[in-house]
Amino acid sequence: MTQAAPQPARRPPLPGRSNRNRSLFLVGLVTLLAVLCALSVTVGTREVGWADIWASLAGRLETIGQAAVALRIPRTALALLAGAALGLAGAVMQGVTRNPLADPGILGVNMGASLAVVVGVAWFDMTSANAFIWTAILGAGCTAVFVYTIGSLGRGGATPLKLALAGAATSVAFASMVIAVVLPRGDIAGGVRSWQIGGVGGATFDRILPVLPFLAVGFAISLLSARKLNSLALGDELAAGLGERVAFARASASFGAILLCGATTAVCGPIGFLGLVVPHLCRLLVGVDHRWLLPLSALGGACLLLAADILGRIIARPAELDVGIVTAFLGAPFFIWIVRRQRVREL
Template sequence: MTIAGVKSPTRRPVSLRSNRTRSFWLIGMVALLALLCGLSVTVGTREVGWADIVAGLAGQLDSIGQAAVNVRIPRTLLAALAGAALGLAGAIMQGVTRNPLADPGILGVNMGASLAVVVGVAWFDMASADAYIWTAILGAGCSAVFVYVIGSLGRGGATPLKLALAGAATSVAFSSMVIAVVLPRADIAGGIRSWQIGGVGGATFERIFPVLPFLAAGFAISLLLARKLNSLALGDELAAGLGERVAVARAVAALGAILLCGATTAVCGPIGFLGLVVPHVCRLLVGVDHRWLLPLSTLGGACLLLAADIVGRIVARPAELDVGIVTALVGAPFFIWIVRRQRVREL
């Protein structure tokens, strides 16, 4: 209500204020990522000085410190890429299924990729990087379809609780199948067990380059679907009324997530809980708008995996903890909190 002769005070639109806040969090996450990349290069079982860091970044290998920096550079790159891929994949899966418990690990996608790779190695002597990647993506896709079909059976269709239970059961079954496949093969058992924990140690540019096209495709597909995911969040009927082809949007979004999960699992092994934790934290910061949530989840995933890798190097010196162990220690309590907060009985 305005009074004659008195100008009402101007107010900035709420959307403008919220967008500025979101921009602040996005810029802050970029700065945090840069800081963690620097720490990842400098922190490890061996302390290195700035002179060795600069020389190592330039490619020199004249000292042990420079060699250590040279080894940590691809490890840092792989941790950032893998974390970004899993964080984005988790946000996509939660958006597609409208399931707060969706995660590449909980829904069995990562374990499906893992089983496919293990079968390829044990039964078909698979060795090439391209074969690893294609096999992991195929396994992730088949697992995702299987879990969705099982979770859709019965009254009510694919509810969040049914999908989470189907995914958990599938993960356990696939994990048992992995053990059954590996047991008769003592020659590969050690390497498979180490890979199954999930880690970025031993990364090289030769391991990273083959997976880049698949990750690039997954990132592009997923990030371009933000508006469609916003429409899907309104419900299938309303999204269809707005002109969205619901089935096509879901399928394309799932393809992007599968590419990200499969490619990451092929090079790092199955890393759990990161895709669950990151989107929930980012949603608290920027809300449910996927135009902001997806980029922030991408950056947040990279930050979390880099931080987990750094912590794993420090807490067990002179040995190291793989990032899969660190993310599980963080993610398991978070998963329990999410289940209690969302009142699983009502899902």
């Protein structure tokens, strides 16, 4: 009597929401993003009308309102790109580590990129945009490897609590090192302090263009990692049994997130908590399927950073609050709530 050939293991279904509801959330976020983009162009220290907006888009700079719009358009574009990058990077990091506390800021990745840039400026007179970007990506990558290595030591491996503690300690140490590097250099101290807060003010298309290829590659790698992250969510052993190369899946997804974090930090400075808040909110809406979670986290990150930038212009008129300050006020209570939850061992 012949035995039936063994069947390949089937991938267990992931819990989540219906595709119809997910599609509605997707459409809702796209609509909200369009509204926020319009508000970002119109709201500021000077209110502008649609006539000035259309005239500015046509290249006319005849009035103060048209000049204001011309400055806000690249700022809006940078906030959209940076928010999408950080939201997506946070979702990927949480998926790779199965750690609900994972975030480019909390894990020290943004601060590692910042330290690398500051050292390059202070010690090597770095000035070119490409040098900033490559240095920030290198710093982010080295920091991610360092934090994961430290968090993996001891019993239990890389638990969420150990990774969060290792990242927080690394971030504090690197912040102190940034101050130590900058203090003797009064000629760069003002610019570095302003950049360290994290913001999108003063954006120009000349600043944005060099970073676009890095962001494009980071977006592509991260979004294509969705199926791999779904496998990793089932556990390493089950993922390997399903034919997934676990080490390669983690490395490739992490590389995409590091590209996004490093490139964003190079042009905006370190912006914290956005990569923590957005994936959690999106997970509540669409479940844990990364095929939906990743694009929605990118859209949600863009919406949140645009909203934070608009809020920063309104509450401090005629001055402005940088988005790094606004996101810190929004994200810190959210972080405390996550830490106090009972189920923080894994996603």
